[in-house]
Amino acid sequence: MEKNEVLKKVNDIFIDVLDNEDIVLSYETTAKDIEEWDSLNHIQLIVAIEKKFKIRFTTLEIQAWKNVGEMADSILAKVNT
Amino acid sequence: MKLFSDLKKNLKKDFSSLRPIKVALMGDTATQFLTLALRGAGYDSGFDLQIFEADFNQIERQVFDPTSELYEFAPELVIIFQASHKLVAKYNKLKPEQYSSFAESQLAQIENLYTSINNKLRAKIIFYNYPEIDDAIFGNYANKIESSFLFQQRKLNNELMTYASKLSNFYICDISSIQNQIGKTAMFQTSVYFNTEMVLSIDALPLVAARTISLIGSMYGKLKKCLIIDLDNTMWGGIIGDDGIENIQIGSLGIGKAFSEFQYWVKKLKNRGIIIAVCSKNTESVAKEPFEKHPDMVLRLDDIAVFMANWNNKADNIKLIQQILNIGFDSMVFLDDNPFERNMVRENIADILVPELPEDPGDYLEYLYTLNLFETSSFSNEDGERTKLYQVEAKRAALQTSYTNEDEFLKSLNMTSVVEPFNKFNTPRVAQLSQRSNQFNLRTVRYTEPDIEDLIGQNGVFTYAFTLEDQFGDNGLISVIILKHENNETLFIDTWLMSCRVLKRGMENFILNTIVNFAHTEGYKYLKGEYIATAKNEMVKDHYKNLGFKPDSNYWLLSTDNYQNKKCFINKK
16 A cells, blocks of 8 residues: 555545544644644544554554654554555 | 444534433543533434533542532433443552452442432432453452452442342443443453543444433433334244244244244343234234244233234334324334335334344344343333233223213223322332323423422322223323412412323313312312423323313413313222
8 A cells, every 4th residue: 555545545534533524634744733633533533544444553653653644654554564 | 323423423413402411421531532422322312411521530529529510510410430440440459358348348439429419419320330351360260259350340230230229310321231242352442541541442432322321311201112023034934824833933943943032032021011012914813823822932912912913014004003002103113024114114104113133033132132222210010011901902992892972981991090199109100100101291291219209298299199990900000190389379280191091081080170179178279280392292282271271371270169070980999
């Protein structure tokens, strides 16, 4: 899977979970850029991503990403192994 | 089952026409998502749950401080959610010599919570029990060691049931059984727990919310009362009309066992008071044969309140069943193996619940277990007799057709009624009628057992419970009246409700005679009635008008002077 494909799927998940059609993610997007993306919704996003890609993140990974790009790298690493 | 994200989307919808309920939710772990899930699931059941969510881990402070937000909020319902993970944490901090008394000390704390809340609020309390955690310190041997965590946790769950059985306003929400159903790995997700301090996984939230809402629903009159079942390939394997009685599948062999086990389940429901009806496309005599003659049938004809077997369409037959039973479609469940029939019934009868039975009859029961269809918040001994009552009603209807004159028919019934104020013997049934009666209910004020107990002997409150017996049998307690002193001239009818199975017997006249005569002897000049419309009580819209009350702004007044007793054929016993 390619990174931009991951980004697109993650974008769809954000739109669905946060119930906001206008969200457009880039690799640089952080939680500060999206109003609904608080620590609680973060968990809901993680669980939805885990389901979509059939992967599991560790407790530490969930807290470590600085932006969407790092999150996508993390997904990519799991999906492609 | 909806997903958590679907429930969240509900929150943006319009709650304004829904029934508001004030709920306090207190947990010793984070409960933000549970709050959202409960409110979202409440929406789908017609409730506007107005939730006060206590700050994280504030249960004791909220409960023991009389000036807390909890008491200021004054909820009707209090939900307490103490997590199993916190239970382990408490156990972990004990000295080994304290292990064996852990359950006992926890229960004592729960009792303290209950007592404090109950002293200050008129609320129902819902307590989540503890999904099991096996800390694997002893392995299987934990079952033999009283001091093990597993032993203490199971004991606590068990003791909670005993405790709840003694209190009418303390309910257990059995989330432990949700974990039994979906497994611990689905119920609990470590990354969610360590990142947010929430013990319920995202996928478990809708299940926990649904279980909580169905309990709340049952407290507010949303109950299933009747199970309607198809016969061929639902009640037994095979087609009775084609295969014949000796070839249908039922009993201890192969797939027959699935149908037997299903029938035992239905029988238990019937014994609990769920009305069982049959709706089948069959020739009646052929359809009845297994019930009469097959040695392996668990259900017999006397378990079935209404038996509808003919070649008409099922929606029409179910409408007939509804007319005989006089209960709402929304309190009915219809089981049929045939997807076509299921859809036909769903399309024609909006409110009836038609579960999507699995294709394999072997899966029926396991699937039905997961639906938790028959939630209730009360149980009285009379419940088990309900089928008999409805069968008698069918006989009575048959007799009525032989009389052309209604008075003659009513006279022939030899009806008697016991009239009593509320007392400790009839309180459970009075409370139950108050929860269950939707149609013949003038103001639909719901009273629980403790509420009823409070009314007994209260100044200016006069209560009546009526039974009705006739030559066919005893209907038991079927009507409830609560009168309240408004002023020296006027007595207000706070509650007038009646079970619909005794409609058209002249009970209304008998009751009116009773209360008018009472009011008159007590010196009241007027009886004042009120009709509050709900989605279900249109039947009694003109109740007071029909009884001769005169409109008075939004109320109805009847003068007790010169009142002529109304005609009725019921004698006071």
